Amino acid sequence: MKPAGSDEQHLMKAAIRYRYCSPDQLRVAAIPVPVPAHDEILVKVKATTVNRSDCGVLTGKPWAIRCFIGLFKPYRPVTGTDFAGIVVEKGAGVHNFNVGDNVYGFFDQGLSSHAEYVAVSVKQAVLKMPGHINFEQAAASLEGAHYAFYFLDPLKVKAGDKVLINGGTGAIGNAALQFLKHLKVQVTVTCETAYTAVLQSLGPDRVIDYQNEDFTKLNEQFDYVFDAVGKSTFAQCKPLLKPKGIYVSSELGPNWQNPLLALLAPFMPGKKVKFPLPYSIHRSMQFIDGLILKGEFTPLIDRRYSLAEIADAYTYVMSGQKKGNVVLTFD
Ligand SMILES: NC(=O)c1ccc[n+]([C@@H]2O[C@H](COP(=O)([O-])OP(=O)(O)OC[C@H]3O[C@@H](n4cnc5c(N)ncnc54)[C@H](OP(=O)(O)O)[C@@H]3O)[C@@H](O)[C@H]2O)c1
Numbered sequence: 001m002k003p004a005g006s007d008e009q010h011l012m013k014a015a016i017r018y019r020y021c022s023p024d025q026l027r028v029a030a031i032p033v034p035v036p037a038h039d040e041i042l043v044k045v046k047a048t049t050v051n052r053s054d055c056g057v058l059t060g061k062p063w064a065i066r067c068f069i070g071l072f073k074p075y076r077p078v079t080g081t082d083f084a085g086i087v088v089e090k091g092a093g094v095h096n097f098n099v100g101d102n103v104y105g106f107f108d109q110g111l112s113s114h115a116e117y118v119a120v121s122v123k124q125a126v127l128k129m130p131g132h133i134n135f136e137q138a139a140a141s142l143e144g145a146h147y148a149f150y151f152l153d154p155l156k157v158k159a160g161d162k163v164l165i166n167g168g169t170g171a172i173g174n175a176a177l178q179f180l181k182h183l184k185v186q187v188t189v190t191c192e193t194a195y196t197a198v199l200q201s202l203g204p205d206r207v208i209d210y211q212n213e214d215f216t217k218l219n220e221q222f223d224y225v226f227d228a229v230g231k232s233t234f235a236q237c238k239p240l241l242k243p244k245g246i247y248v249s250s251e252l253g254p255n256w257q258n259p260l261l262a263l264l265a266p267f268m269p270g271k272k273v274k275f276p277l278p279y280s281i282h283r284s285m286q287f288i289d290g291l292i293l294k295g296e297f298t299p300l301i302d303r304r305y306s307l308a309e310i311a312d313a314y315t316y317v318m319s320g321q322k323k324g325n326v327v328l329t330f331d
Contacts, residue, residue, distance in 0.1 A: 014115030015028055044117055047138070047140075048084070049326055080118070082143055130293050171322070172228045225237045246273070301325050
């Protein structure tokens with residue numbers, strides 16, 4: 001694939017920074033196209049997203065993230081955690097992918113995929129794309145859905161259970177809604193007024209417009225309350241839980257109490273907090289891929305930006321207002 005000729009033809013555009021920074025300090029620059037190593041594929045990126053994991057990788061916040069992505073400066077100057085694209089070259093040790101395959105992949109600690117090309121080890125979570133979806137849908141299927149899978153997986157939710165999801169328009173909450181409907185669970189979900197019809201079309205039993213109704217005041221009880229946007233506390237949601245109900249939040253809580261309450265849960269009778277930690281992305285991706293193949297998961301896509309507009313994309317995502325996923329597209 002690599003363009004032959006002058007050195008300039010071996011360059012690609014990528015979003016790059018050498019220090020943890022804010023979106024306005026991110027630059028789009030021409031850098032060399034990576035050369036795939038023995039176990040790597042080189043992918044021409046057709047779509048990627050700017051997501052909440054990317055925001056952590058860009059800024060190095062919360063600080064704990066730096067233990068994985070570089071203590072003083074990022075190991076990877078090029079940002080980006082997911083991609084969908086076409087294999088254009090492969091290392092000698094790659095046997096499960098071929099040039100021309102459409103593939104998609106994700107790694108929350110960074111893949112350098114905010115670029116025209118990305119080299120990825122086939123040991124990472126990379127799969128061939130389901131045939132019926134496009135590159136934008138494939139890229140948008142990964143980050144939020146991965147976290148939704150891991151927040152829900154340890155709960156062992158079953159058909160007939162009642163679940164309340166706070167934040168059905170977030171990437172995580174929207175994927176969670178679709179995963180739970182697949183399990184035939186009774187779902188109540190919150191969102192702003194303008195999105196109630198969009199969420200209703202995904203099949204929940206009830207949509208609560210949070211601008212007109214406070215879900216914590218509902219006179220109803222649930223087996224699980226999943227705050228996918230981390231805006232509530234266990235104390236606020238406790239009255240909503242059945243006697244053995246479980247509260248899960250995607251955030252640490254205002255005083256970082258959620259992990260602590262989860263550690264104390266084995267010693268607490270009755271209602272509990274769980275704070276699940278994601279581990280194998282291979283596992284979540286297999287699950288997501290399976291649902292896409294069955295037509296039971298379609299990611300919500302919000303705005304689209306070009307690579308040149310990446311700073312605006314990050315600023316929008318950091319506003320906490322994106323609806324589902326923000327996609328970066330490449331010509
Ligand atoms: N623990 C982890 O490992 C982990 C990993 C990734 C992300 N996270 C966190 O999980 C959270 C969700 O991430 P995400 O990517 O799904 O979020 P997101 O896509 O950025 O979306 C947030 C959505 O929630 C809506 N929202 C905001 N306030 C709300 C409220 N009070 N009630 C209902 N909806 C509300 C927003 O719409 P409106 O404001 O327009 O209503 C927006 O659509 C973030 O706080 C993120 O930092 C945690």
